[in-house]
Amino acid sequence: MxxxxxxxxxxxxxSADELLAGFRPSERFGEVSFDTYRPDPAQPSQQQAVDALRAFGASINRGSATTGGFFGKLFGGSKKKPATKAGLYLDGGFGVGKTHLLASLWHSVEGPKAFGTFVEYTNLVGALTFRKTVEALSAYKLVCIDEFELDDPGDTVLMSRLMRELAEAGVKLVATSNTLPGSLGEGRFAAADFKREIQVLAEQFDVIRVDGEDFRxxxxxxxxxxxxxxxxxxxxxxxxxxxxxxxxxxxxxxxxxxxxxxxxxxxxxxxxxxxxxxxxxxxxxxxxxxxxxxxxxxxxxxxxxxxxxxxxxxxxxxxxxxxxxxxxxxxxxxxxxxxxxxxxxxxxxx
Structure with missing residues (x-):
């Protein structure tokens, strides 16, 4: 009926607890995995993205992605270069499967972990305050930020600060962004724009390009x-x-x-x-x-x-x-x- x-x-x-509990992939991506992602044979960058994210997730589960390098120096760890950087940034157009890949990474990593869109994290800060958000997420191994956006200066600065403080606490970060249709070459939403905003984290991000057309x-x-x-x-x-x-x-x-x-x-x-x-x-x-x-x-x-x-x-x-x-x-x-x-x-x- x-x-x-x-x-x-x-x-x-x-409630605050209910908000935090909601930071997981939605029903649409509730059971996806790297195996269910279908790379376009004509776009080799898609398979390369799968391979890179598999390796990144495995390094988190091994515990090898949180020592050394910039963060090791901050916390007195090894000064040797880490096996992976502090975060990954998936840059690509609409509908190429970046959210599917990000959710697959989330599913492959042991918790605690969070998955949400850029807007959901800014809304979380608005609901909880910045400090309480940092305190809650600092205990996580992985924070996934889908659809990172640079179109609102205030929100971008807020998220840059949040990411910086989480990274300093040893949290691994992965973000995706969208490139406008017809702007895949010169003038597209580029890694340099993202890196300028996150400043001290810039060198800690590996940029992964995901090419293709909107599967929808x-x-x-x-x-x-x-x-x-x-x-x-x-x-x-x-x-x-x-x-x-x-x-x-x-x-x-x-x-x-x-x-x-x-x-x-x-x-x-x-x-x-x-x-x-x-x-x-x-x-x-x-x-x-x-x-x-x-x-x-x-x-x-x-x-x-x-x-x-x-x-x-x-x-x-x-x-x-x-x-x-x-x-x-x-x-x-x-x-x-x-x-x-x-x-x-x-x-x-x-």
Missing amino acids: VTTVHLTDRTPNV HRGLPAAPAPVSDTDFDTTVAQNFGDLGTIAVDNFLDLINHLSRVHPSRYREFITGLDAVAWKNVQTIDQQAVALRFVVLADRLYDKDLPIIASGVPFNRVFTQEMMEGGYQKKYFRAVSRLTALAREGSGQPE
Whole structure:
């Protein structure tokens, strides 16, 4: 029996322990491994990334990745060069499998460990304070940061400081980033930009390039057209009729409600859902609203929740100015992920 709920009725309260417990790969990547990653034979860098991450994870489990070098000098250890550097940085475009690889590393390493997106870590600091976040994560062996972003100076400085303090405590760090489509050569989001921000950690990161095209759109049809408002209820009933719990909301009501829910709680915000349906999707023209919606899109994709929507297509949910502005990496990622979920909702293969 289908149960219909409304996200606009939800305002979850989440404790600090519950927030930290949520720093693990989502259901979408809950059982992935290096063996389930499918490298593109035409992109040798993908297999090279698998090999490098396998070795890095093995070194952490052996305990050989936390002595020597810069960190050994800080804590009086050996001055010999370590077998691996303090961290890895996966640089590549959208949909080449960096999150799959990062989650595979997390699964392969013995705990304690954390896995979350850049935004989730900044939200964690906002919820717990910086010092309590450092204290909590300093006991971990590995901290994985998915989708490291340089588009917000304040957040970048905050995360750089967090990474520096964790590294000084002996925590191994691995980050991924996205490169904009069409920017894989000159002018792409480069390792040098990342290294400038993390300053004293710069020489401790091995940069691994992961080339390829967005797997979410390889040989697949274009995103399905939105359903009409008159067919909305019928389509939801037909496509989601055998699912358990569906969140049905008016789009404008939903994005207004997001301002009353801290982004650190968005994972719990959608707990228990099997699908979502939005009526009358409209183009978002306020940056703050758009950035909150990006976080929700990421959490929906994490949980692999299919979407049915009426209104404008998802490639028009953000203004053209936003798609060309300083936060464009976030918006391109959100459009890519929402499109994949809309395919699922329409019955098309992802």
